[in-house]
Amino acid sequence: MQEYLLFESSFHIVKSISPPYLMHLEKHQVPGPKSAELLALSKQHEPPCMADQVPLVWDHAEDVWVYDVDGNRYLDFTSGVLVANVGHSHPRHVEAIRRQAGRLMNCYSFPTPERIQLSARLAEILPANLDKIFLLTTGAEATEAAIRIAKRYSGKHEILAFSGAFHGRTYGAMSVAGSMNTRRKFGPALPGGIVAPYAYCFRCAYDKTYPECDFYCVKILDRIVESASSGDLGAVITEPYQGGAGFINPPKGWLKELARWAQDRSLLLIVDEVQSSFGRTGKMFAIEWEDVKVNMICIGKGIGSGMPASALAGESEIFSCMEPGEMSSTTGGNPLSSAAALAVIDIMEKEHLPEKAHETGAYLLKRLNELKAKYECIGDARGMGLALGLEIVENKTTKTPSVALCRKIILGAAQYGLMMGKVGIYGNVIRVAPPLTINQQECDLAIAILDKALSEL
Ligand code: PLP
Numbered sequence: 001m002q003e004y005l006l007f008e009s010s011f012h013i014v015k016s017i018s019p020p021y022l023m024h025l026e027k028h029q030v031p032g033p034k035s036a037e038l039l040a041l042s043k044q045h046e047p048p049c050m051a052d053q054v055p056l057v058w059d060h061a062e063d064v065w066v067y068d069v070d071g072n073r074y075l076d077f078t079s080g081v082l083v084a085n086v087g088h089s090h091p092r093h094v095e096a097i098r099r100q101a102g103r104l105m106n107c108y109s110f111p112t113p114e115r116i117q118l119s120a121r122l123a124e125i126l127p128a129n130l131d132k133i134f135l136l137t138t139g140a141e142a143t144e145a146a147i148r149i150a151k152r153y154s155g156k157h158e159i160l161a162f163s164g165a166f167h168g169r170t171y172g173a174m175s176v177a178g179s180m181n182t183r184r185k186f187g188p189a190l191p192g193g194i195v196a197p198y199a200y201c202f203r204c205a206y207d208k209t210y211p212e213c214d215f216y217c218v219k220i221l222d223r224i225v226e227s228a229s230s231g232d233l234g235a236v237i238t239e240p241y242q243g244g245a246g247f248i249n250p251p252k253g254w255l256k257e258l259a260r261w262a263q264d265r266s267l268l269l270i271v272d273e274v275q276s277s278f279g280r281t282g283k284m285f286a287i288e289w290e291d292v293k294v295n296m297i298c299i300g301k302g303i304g305s306g307m308p309a310s311a312l313a314g315e316s317e318i319f320s321c322m323e324p325g326e327m328s329s330t331t332g333g334n335p336l337s338s339a340a341a342l343a344v345i346d347i348m349e350k351e352h353l354p355e356k357a358h359e360t361g362a363y364l365l366k367r368l369n370e371l372k373a374k375y376e377c378i379g380d381a382r383g384m385g386l387a388l389g390l391e392i393v394e395n396k397t398t399k400t401p402s403v404a405l406c407r408k409i410i411l412g413a414a415q416y417g418l419m420m421g422k423v424g425i426y427g428n429v430i431r432v433a434p435p436l437t438i439n440q441q442e443c444d445l446a447i448a449i450l451d452k453a454l455s456e457l
Contacts, residue, residue: 025452030414031055032070051081053421054414061088064438066419074419075446077434081421082243082387085278085302086347087437093305096343097336105336109328114338121345122299122311125284130297130313135333139274139300140168142310145327146237146270146296147172149314153321154268156234157191160225162198163205164245164425167237167272167298176237179244179425194228196221198242199250202380202391203399210251218257235268240286243275246424247389247431249382252290259292268295268318274310275387278302279348279436282358282385289384307340353436354385361385363440367447368432375454377405388432391424401426405457412453418446 031039035057059069064087066076079085086093104112119133126133136142151157161167163178174182175189178198183189197205199217208216225233240255242248255271262269271294276286280302283289287297295318300310308331331337348354365388368381372390379393392406393399406428410420421431434442 025416025449027415028070028072028417030072030411031057032068032072034069038069051421052427054410054419056414063087063090064435064442072417074414074417075434075442075449077418077420077432077446079433079435080306081301082275082280082433083301084305084435085280086305086344086351086353087435088306090305090343090347090437092347093340093343096339097307100336100339103335106331106334108330109333112333112335112338114335114342115333118333118338118341121342122313125345126297126313127285127287127293129293129295129315132314132316132319134312134314134319134327135338136310136312136329137308137331137334137337138168139272139298139310140170140173141329141332142274142298142300142312143167143176143237143270143272144170144172145312146272146298146314147176147235148327149296149312149318149322150235150237150268150270151192153318154234156232158194158229158233159192159270160194160196160221160233160236160267162238162242163195164198164200164242164248165195165237165239165272166242166244167239168274192232194225194233196224198238198245198248199254200242200245200248201251202248202382215254215257218254218261221261233265233267235270236262237270237272239272240276240281240290241384241387243387243431244423246391246426246429247383247387249384255287255290256292259290259294263293270294270296270298272298274298274300278305278344279354279357280385280387280433282354282361284348284354286384303341303344304337305340305344307337309337309341351437357385357436360436360438360440360443361388364388364432364438364443364446367443371447371450371454374451377402377409377454377457383432386433386436386438389423390430390432392428392430401428403427406430408457409450409453412456413449416449416452418449418453 038057056068059067064076066074122133123131159176161176165178167173175193178195201210206216259269277299296314303309372378372381376395377392379399380391383389392402394402406422423429423431
């Protein structure tokens with residue numbers, strides 16, 4: 001039996017002062033009996049179209065640890081799909097929600113101090129040109145709002161997007177998606193979505209290699225637009241890295257090159273940071289890595305760190321194309337979510353979580369690369385901060401995606417107490433995205449578990 005030293009689970013303030021204890025890599029059954037019973041009930045009453053996850057039922061969570069209904073404990077490498085950036089149930093987050101829940105939870109579009117303060121705080125931490133904030137509830141709502149405003153402001157109906165892109169499940173977002181499982185068998189999308197290959201260097205659409213390619217994938221955009229556009233292109237939408245497509249990170253400089261291309265053609269640039277914002281990549285917003293000027297930015301997930309919240313931030317001039325009453329959302333900017341988001345910003349700053357994500361992420365990526373060198377089925381280990389992915393392949397030469405191996409690794413790791421999920425255009429990428437509060441000892445434990453699961457394949 002292998003043993004690993006680990007600090008006591010709890011928030012990292014406590015982590016550093018608690019005595020270490022031994023964690024045994026013992027296998028448990030997944031799903032456990034209580035999970036199995038609930039999953040059977042779920043099968044009867046919940047639609048089968050929900051995400052394909054490890055078969056277990058979450059009960060509660062604390063910081064980087066999740067407990068299932070059978071009492072099994074897991075290191076959480078999902079963050080509940082990149083949501084729990086400040087750690088699950090951070091005490092200050094919980095306290096802010098409790099306090100607000102007893103005061104006022106919703107009042108539709110009447111202003112509240114919490115909503116106004118959140119807009120002001122976001123404007124403060126965003127680039128100066130993004131000074132208007134429209135608060136919403138989900139990521140798809142934020143991307144939909146961006147699309148609506150881009151069309152109204154530019155007076156043009158076409159939007160350039162990228163293959164593999166995921167901007168949400170609503171129709172507007174679907175129409176600028178490049179992911180098949182978002183569009184497949186849903187009939188014609190809204191007109192105007194033009195899709196170009198993304199900078200997926202591990203599987204380059206043009207069979208080129210970076211940096212010799214000199215951003216060929218941006219340079220060729222004119223030809224793509226020329227053949228697909230009716231001459232009515234008004235905006236470009238992109239993610240800074242594609243999470244849903246499998247943590248595909250374009251090479252440094254790509255976003256800047258794209259921003260330059262868009263600006264030269266007077267196109268609006270919308271960056272979808274629903275997933276990449278709030279410290280995930282090691283900066284509060286991923287665009288900070290590239291020093292690019294964008295016209296609108298969509299924020300979600302980590303902003304609420306568990307409470308439903310999202311936002312569209314944009315330039316005043318762009319928002320001025322909308323008349324009062326033309327945009328609304330029943331729960332957008334509700335005081336409960338706003339109070340939670342204000343607490344998140346506070347925690348992020350006080351605990352330096354973006355910087356921590358940068359540091360711990362670099363360490364974790366180094367450790368993942370060690371596994372890549374050891375195992376033939378790990379084709380690529382990549383990402384920034386704590387938004388990392390492991391691309392699972394049959395072998396490194398053919399790079400044939402292997403969904404079956406990916407599933408086996410995820411289940412094997414869960415049996416030893418590591419919770420992961422799978423994503424990707426081919427469904428063969430393991431998501432490595434723990435809460436930003438994770439420390440190096442916890443990363444070491446995760447690597448040990450992953451190593452064990454891989455060795456047992
Ligand atoms: N945009 C991106 C980049 C996302 O990753 C997601 C969700 O995964 C969305 C939009 C949609 O967000 P939501 O599921 O909150 O609607």
